[in-house]
Amino acid sequence: xxxxxxxxxxxxxxxxxxxxxxxxxxxxxxxxxxxxxxxxxxxxxxxxxxxxxxxxxxxxxxxxxxxxxxxxxxxxxxxxxxxxxxxxxxxxxxxxxxxxxxxxxxxxxxxxxxxxxxxxxxxxxxxxxxxxxxxxxxxxxxxxxxxxxxxxxxxxxxxxxxxxxxxxxxxxxxxxxxxxxxxxxxxxxxxxxxxxxxxxxxxxxxxxxxxxxxxxxxxxxxxxxxxxxxxxxxxxxxxxxxxxxxxxxxxxxxxx
DNA sequence: ATCGGGATTGCCT
DNA sequence: GGCAATCCCGATG
Numbered sequence: 001x002x003x004x005x006x007x008x009x010x011x012x013x014x015x016x017x018x019x020x021x022x023x024x025x026x027x028x029x030x031x032x033x034x035x036x037x038x039x040x041x042x043x044x045x046x047x048x049x050x051x052x053x054x055x056x057x058x059x060x061x062x063x064x065x066x067x068x069x070x071x072x073x074x075x076x077x078x079x080x081x082x083x084x085x086x087x088x089x090x091x092x093x094x095x096x097x098x099x100x101x102x103x104x105x106x107x108x109x110x111x112x113x114x115x116x117x118x119x120x121x122x123x124x125x126x127x128x129x130x131x132x133x134x135x136x137x138x139x140x141x142x143x144x145x146x147x148x149x150x151x152x153x154x155x156x157x158x159x160x161x162x163x164x165x166x167x168x169x170x171x172x173x174x175x176x177x178x179x180x181x182x183x184x185x186x187x188x189x190x191x192x193x194x195x196x197x198x199x200x201x202x203x204x205x206x207x208x209x210x211x212x213x214x215x216x217x218x219x220x221x222x223x224x225x226x227x228x229x230x231x232x233x234x235x236x237x238x239x240x241x242x243x244x245x246x247x248x249x250x251x252x253x254x255x256x
Numbered sequence: 257a258t259c260g261g262g263a264t265t266g267c268c269t
Numbered sequence: 270g271g272c273a274a275t276c277c278c279g280a281t282g
Contacts, residue, residue: 106280166266178263179266228262
């Protein structure tokens with residue numbers, strides 16, 4: 001790992017920080033202006049290496065209810081509870097970027113230590129965030145979060161690219177999708193290959209014990225957006241908390 | 257060097 | 270529910 005020193009407004013490889021946004025407002029300005037410094041670090045709750053060392057499907061389920069934290073140097077923290085994930089198994093899983101053991105510079109993080117972040121660009125304008133699991137080329141896609149902290153900052157980060165005059169986003173629309181959560185938590189492409197178990201800008205932790213539906217049932221459903229992959233598109237490798245309003249796509253059949 | 261498609265989103269009808 | 274936006278990356282020649 002090379003020494004990483006990142007400045008907020010212009011981060012190499014951060015597609016959110018290009019021309020279109022420069023004319024509007026830098027992300028540091030957004031953070032500065034909204035100023036919600038909840039400086040609690042809660043290091044004791046942080047999930048370490050051992051949590052990530054489990055098979056893909058197990059990790060996809062275990063991640064539900066955990067809290068993703070994005071911390072800025074000034075102490076600002078953006079937090080969201082994971083409510084929807086997808087398992088991408090590698091090998092036989094034709095829908096996985098690592099299908100057939102295919103390894104490229106793009107998906108290298110899928111083959112790295114469990115807990116390694118895999119961020120990839122999609123459709124030219126969005127990003128998706130995954131977490132490497134145990135298993136060759138296996139990783140879990142984060143699909144939705146329930147926003148818990150730093151909502152004003154999230155709202156600005158999410159609004160930066162939307163049509164002028166649009167209504168402020170509702171809480172449930174801040175992080176209910178894989179690319180939405182990358183925008184809301186300011187996850188840049190440069191986070192690719194970082195270690196979620198040891199990084200100072202992004203990590204996972206246990207939810208507060210008094211948090212809501214910690215015991216909600218887990219629904220297994222088919223994955224989204226991979227229709228072209230035949231039988232693998234139908235497998236029940238998407239997991240979400242039953243009845244949770246922050247899930248991106250509910251499956252009524254699966255919930256019965 | 258070129259080409260085609262994509263683990264999505266927001267706006268439109 | 271349809272569809273354009275938008276560009277990186279992998280495959281191919």
